[in-house]
Amino acid sequence: MKCGYFDIENREYVITDPQTPVKWINYIGTREFGGFVDHTGGALICKDDPTLNRITKYIQQMPSSDFKGETLYLRIHRTDGYQIFSPFYVPTLQKLDQYECHIGLGYTRILSQYAGIETEVTIFVPEKEKCEIRDIKIRNLSEIPVHIDIIPVVEYTHPDALKQFTNADWIPQTMQSKAVIENDGTVVLIQYPFMHRDSQINFFSSNSKVSSFESDRKLFLGENEYGSFKKPLALTKKELSNSEALRGDNIAALLHPLGVVEPSEEKSIITVLGQTNNLDSARSVMRQFSNEAAIGNELAKLSAFWDRYLDTIQVHSPAKDLDVMVNIFNPRQCFTTFTWSRYLSYYQLGLGSRGIGIRDSSQDLLAVIAAIPEETKTFLELLLSYQKQDGSAMHQFNPLSNIGSCGDSAEMEDRYHYYSDDHLWIVLAVMAYIKETADLDFLHRTIPFYEKDRDQNPIESASVLDHIHRALDFTQNNVGRHALPLLGFADWNDTVNLPKGAESLFVANLYGFVLEQLIPVVEICGKTDLAAYYKEKYHVMREKVESSSWDGEWYLRYFDHAGNPIGSSQNKYCQMYLNAQTWPVLSGFASKERAQHAMAAVYDKLFTPHGIKISTPPFDGYDPVYGGITTFPSGVKENGGIFVHPNPWAMMAETLLGNGNRAFEYYQATNPASHNDEIERYECEPYVYPQNIIADNHPQFGLARNSWLTGAAAWHYIAATQYILGIRPEVSGLRIDPCIPSKWDGLTITRKFRGKTYTIIIHNPHHVCKGVSRVAANGKEILGTLLNPDEMEKENQIEVWLGIK
Helix, strand or coil: CCCEEEECCCCEEEECCCCCCCCCEEEEEECCEEEEEECCCCEEEECCCCCCCECECCCCCCCCCCCCCEEEEEEEEECCEEEEECCCCCCCCCCCCEEEEEECCCEEEEEEEECCEEEEEEEECCCCCCEEEEEEEEEECCCCCEEEEEEEEEEECCCCHHHHHHCCCHHHHHEEEEEEECCCCCEEEEEEEHHHCCCCEEEEEECCCCCEEEEEHHHHHCHHHCCCCCCCHHHHCCCCCCECCCCCCEEEEEEEEEEEECCCCEEEEEEEEEEECCHHHHHHHHHHCCCHHHHHHHHHHHHHHHHHHHCCEEEECCCHHHHHHHHHHHHHHHHHHHHHCCCECCCCECCCCCCEEHHHHHHHHCCCCCCCHHHHHHHHHHHHCCECCCCCECCEECCCCCCEECHHHHHCCCCCCCECCHHHHHHHHHHHHHHHHCCHHHHHCEEECCCECCCCCECCEEEHHHHHHHHHHHHHHCECCCCCEECECECCCCCCCCCCCCEEHHHHHHHHHHHHHHHHHHHHCCCHHHHHHHHHHHHHHHHHHHHHCECCCCECCEECCCCCEECCCCCCCCCEEHHHHHHHHHHCCCCHHHHHHHHHHHHHHCEECCEECCEECCCCCCCCCCHHHHHCCCCECCECCEECCCHHHHHHHHHHCCCHHHHHHHHHHHCHHHHCCCHHHHCCCCCCCEEEECCCCCCCCCCEEEECCCHHHHHHHHHHHHHHCCEEEECCEEEECCECCCCCCEEEEEEEECCEEEEEEEECCCCCCECEEEEEECCEECCCCEECHHHCCCEEEEEEEECCC
C-alpha cells in the first residue's frame, strides 16, 4: 500500500490518498510563529510557545475525520439549494475526484477536484513574519458557469492551552470576538480572551469582499451544536449570522461570494491568520500580503532559504533512498527538531511543562551547525545558561517564561533530581560547533549559570570553557561503588529509574566520547597541561569500564543500587541493551576484540528487518523498581521496542569497525523512505523518522509512531554524512573517511565548509568498505585524509580512492 510518492525535482512528498493510516503533518514557520499543518488542512498554530500562547484549537486525540483548527468549505449554488464540500476532504468527507497534498519545505499545498471545481491552497508562514497565509485558488474545470462561495474557518483556543482543557468555567467566560468591517468590503475578525483585549489580539481576514461572517461556533454548527463541522447548518442558509461572540467557543468564518466562475476561469482569495498588539498592526499585515505578487515573493524567499540550507551537503550515491533523505528530507526534519525540540507535534501535545529539552536540543544542534552556524551559537549560549553551578543541568525549560525544570525527576522524592547525561550533551554540542567553525573564541564567551538571586539575576557567570570543566567534573565526582558515573534519576533512557546508587555505563562511555572530542580542541588552544589532565581522566574511566562491565559476550548497561549488573545474561529481562554495545565502540573504551563481539551480538540478538531493538528480552509486567520501562507492553518503545534514535549509533560503531555493509543495512532498515511501499504496516510519514517502531515480539511488528520530533533525525543525518559517507569536520579541517557498502563503485558529495566548497568524488575500484589509499586535491596528491581549509581554494575538486595503500 502506498499513499504517495517523492517528487525529488520539486523537493516535495506528494500524498495522493487523504485516508492515510494516521494524520501526516508538515511544519510551517518557526516557534516565533507557526506550528504544523496536517494533510487534510487542519492546523495547530501558536506564537512563541504552544503552551502559553496557542492560537488554534487542535485536539490530536480526536478521530482523523474531525475538524481540527482550520478548514475550508466551498459552496456551489444549485437550483435546489447548496452543494457544500471541503476541498481538504476533512471534515465533510465527500470522496474527491482528485486529491494531492504536497509536503514542501516550509509549506503545504493541497490540490483537489470535486464537482468540476479544482482547488489549490498553499499554506505557509512568511519568513520572519507572525502570520499564517492561505493562498486559495479556484478553477472551474466544467463546461458550464458555476456560482461559488468560499468559506474559510478557524477555531480558536485560549492561549493557555492546558487551561483550555482543564477549566470549562473560566475559559469560555473570557473568550470574545469582534468584527471590523472595512470600507473596501473586507472584514477583520478580532479574537482574544478578555484579559488580552488591549495588548494581544488574534486576527483573521482576507483580501476579498465578505458578505457575512460568524464568530460563534454554536451558531455556525447550528441547532445548539447538534449540527456538525461535517455539515454546518449555517452554510445551508444564504448568509452567516454576523454574530460577535461574547463568550463560549470562538471561531472565525468568512463567507466570500465569488459569484459566477466561468469555464476555465480562476479566482482566488488570500487569508491571513495572525496575532498582533492592535488592529492597526493587523491591518498593516493584511496590506502586506494582499496580492499574489507578494505571496509569490514570500514563497521565493522561502525556497531561497532552503536552497542555501540544503546546499551545505549534497550526495549522489547508488542508493536513491539515502540520497532523498540526506539531500532533502532528513536535514529538513533536523531543522524542525532544532526549532521545536520535543515540544509540539502530532504526538507531543505541547501542553504543560515539557518545553525545550536540554538533552534533546543539544543533540539536535549537531545536525544543523553546518547549515546555520550563527543560529546554532546563539542557541548554544541559551542552553549553557541552563547549566547549574555544580556542572549538572536543568532537564528542560519553557521558552516563553525561561523557567527551567528538572523534569520527571521532581515527581520521585527518593530519587536524584538530575539526569546524568544532560550536561554532557551540551559539551558535545559545543565541541561540534567549534569543529565546524574553528571559532575558538567561543570558549571564552561568558555565560551565566542557571541559579538566580531573589531579583532573578544570575548568581554566577563563567566562560564556556569553565562550563565545560564543571560538566566533566560533575560526572567525575558523582560516581558509585564501581567508580562509574551515578545514574541520577535517569540517563538517555528516561524510562529506567533505579533507586539512588545505581550506575550508568552509558554515561561512562558518553563521558569518554566527549573527552575524545574535547582533547584535540584543548590541544589546538595550546593548553597542553589541560589536555594531559583530560587524557588521564579518559584512561581512568576506560579502565573502570573495561574492568567491570564485560559480561562475556557483550557489555552491561547498568549496575543497580545494590551493585547488581543489569543488561547481563544472568538477568531474566533485558539481558542485553543496544546502547551498552555501541557506546563502548564510540568512546574508544572497547578493545577491538570486545567491540567486534559486542556488535556481533547486536546483529544476532537485536536486529530485525525494521531496525534494531533497544533491548531483549522485554519485561512482561509492571515492576516499580525499574520504573517507566515496564509500563509498556513487550516490544513497545523502551521495553524491547525498536527505538529509532539509538539505531544510528550502531551504524556509527560499525563504520568505526570498518563494516560498511552492515552499517548500511542498518541504515536502510530504519530509513523511512524505504517503507513507502508498506504504509499499511508502517503507518507513519515515509518522509521523516519516527521515534519508535514496534518490535518483532509484538503482533503489530513494524508499526511506527511519534514522527518528526525525535533525536533519530539528527543522529541518522550524522551517521549518514559523517560516518557512512565519512565527511567529518575536525578542528583542524575536514576529514575524509568513508565506510560504504563494498558493492558501491563510488559516489560524489558536495560539502561547504568554512566558506569553501568541496566536490568530493570517491572511487571504489576494489570494492572495499573502508580505507583511503589516495587523495588528490585540485589535481595534486596530498598526504593523509585531512583537508586543511587554509590550503584550499574557494572551489575544490577532491578525488578519493578506496583500497589497500
